[in-house]
Amino acid sequence: MKRFFLVVLIYAIHPISLSNAQSSWKKIREELLFNQAPFKQCHASTLVEVTPGKILLACFGGSAEGKQDVDIWLSNIDINGITAPLNVANGVVTDSLRFPCWNPVLFKSREGRTFLFYKVGPNPREWWGMLKVSDDDGKSWSAATRLPDGILGPIKNKPIQLEDGTILSPSSVERNETRWVAHIERSIDGGKTWEFIPVDHGSAFGVIQPSILVYGKNKLQLLCRSRQGSVMQAWSSDGGISWGKWDKTSLLNPNSGTDAVTLSDGNQLIVYNPDVPGKDWFNGRAKLRVASSTDGEKWTDIAVLEDGLKEEYSYPSIIQSSDGLVHITYTYDRKNIKHVVLQKGRL
Template identity: 50%
Template sequence: MNKPLFFVLWLLAVTESFAQISSPKVLKKEFLFTEGSYFKQCHASTIAQAADGQLLAGWFGGPHEGSREVAIWGIRSEGKKWSQPEIWADGRLSDSLRYPCWNPVLFRAKNEKTMYLYYKVGPNPREWWGMVKTSEDNGKTWSEAKRLPNGILGPIKNKPIELPNGEIISPSSTELNENRWMAHVEISKDHQQTWKSYPIDPSSKFNVIQPSILMHKDGRLQVLCRSKEGVVATSWSKNHGKNWSALSATRLANPNSGTDAISYKDFFLIVYNPELPGKEWWEGRTKLRLAYSYNGIDWQDLMSLEDEQKGEFSYPTIFKDKKGWVHITYTYNRVNIKHWVLKF
């Protein structure tokens, strides 16, 4: 390649990686239910669009995180209103044995009607197991709960993505103990009937969980992970998630709190807490931002969702609907779920 042409291509790449995009228009900003009417605390929301176009949203709620009474709650959009929250799943094993539920994830493949509700049940994140329910009527009713096979946890916090070849790749992770966290993906080639697990850099110095997955134009996959090391960590795959590069740090801060990211047209979006870890696990969650990138490496803040001195605004999820509108939900002080709708 001659030098002038190489320079032009390099300049285009650099320009694209830093090109400004306009702030999105805020179409809606709301809370999803009446605070204190159904449970004392809630956390870890999820949102998806059913085949009929209506939105479904879910979270776990109960007296407090880890209580055996914590269940998966959900609502369905009904025109301009949301339905009243109802319990979609619980951790009851028998009349005398019940465990808490954790981290629901709603997902529907592009050309399928079936809505999947993945969630975890167990005494804590080190001992929990994966569960799944399905709905064939757009979230109005749900099937009996089914336990996922040993070694398969399902999506831990963030949604799966569907690859062009039809495979479903689910971002997951394990908390082996208080000092060791590891991320992996689970891939299904048969419409979410069976899964196979693939590790993400298991010997890394990074302790990572709760990845989200981005798909690049050249076919590469990228994960962005929560870490204990004060940064959002990233890894790359060139073979549809079967093998992953060494984890490395991005320039995005992470106070040991969940993030979520999606591909949107020709750029990527991430929702994250822009703080460093504090002495306690809940510190660093008073600010929440939306950032964008053209290459998954260079990120720039786009807008502030929350900016307070006290409080917890955490565990965001981000989703693009059929209209191209972007939906963001997140925990609001553990007492409600806040929902934004943005138009780019």
């Protein structure tokens, strides 16, 4: 496959810090990933490190979100740059019936299998979950299979794998324009079968697109986008088998997707749009930040990724690679995907 070299926009050499903490974060890499992309618009990127130094990136792309020509596209990011996007999944049902694809999610299990989850359907209220797997780190993929009825796969953000091998997939359902609920899909057999675990479905809060954070062996936290102007949280003390009620975090959010990750040192990071929703809620996606926490209760902004006025910088994905660096991708005004690398240092 022909390789496209990355166009590097900025190499920041100064710390990015919004607090007086004893550690700081440096933005060491910042770039737009696609040059002459084979799609007009793209959105909903996802990342996974499959081998040290090699990251897979996927997103959906086509003429516009929700159009029938929207497919799933995959690239490799490594020391040589990024490969040209490869079409790896589509919504073709028959010769005369085709639906758009939505929200890919990449995940690699400790057993070595790489999963590509995505959705197919006319809209988020009627879509269904699809899956492809790779046993050679993304070089080749299985045929697409439809997930069982009632199982959608991770809706936007990556699953996690617990110490005992259990995979927890953060998911949600948009039942209608106003009724949003989140749940966990749990597998104890490497992703062969899934158990549906509701998360406070009696709540008045509307929540979707959860991320999972880990605090020790059995304590977990869900962070969700919501209709209530804040990032919402729920907690589990039994490894995700049961969950408490939703309540607000201190993080404001204009009903826009977030993503979070537990770092190797036990600290937590979330990428989020910080604006309060207003009459034009979409403008709340023009600012994008990273916040840090040690306990999931108190969050401190540690990096500004974007500080625009009317553009869209949204739907982030965040991972920590094996070398300790933090990789973040996000939608860049629907025209591209931006990739930022953060490194933690000491003041």
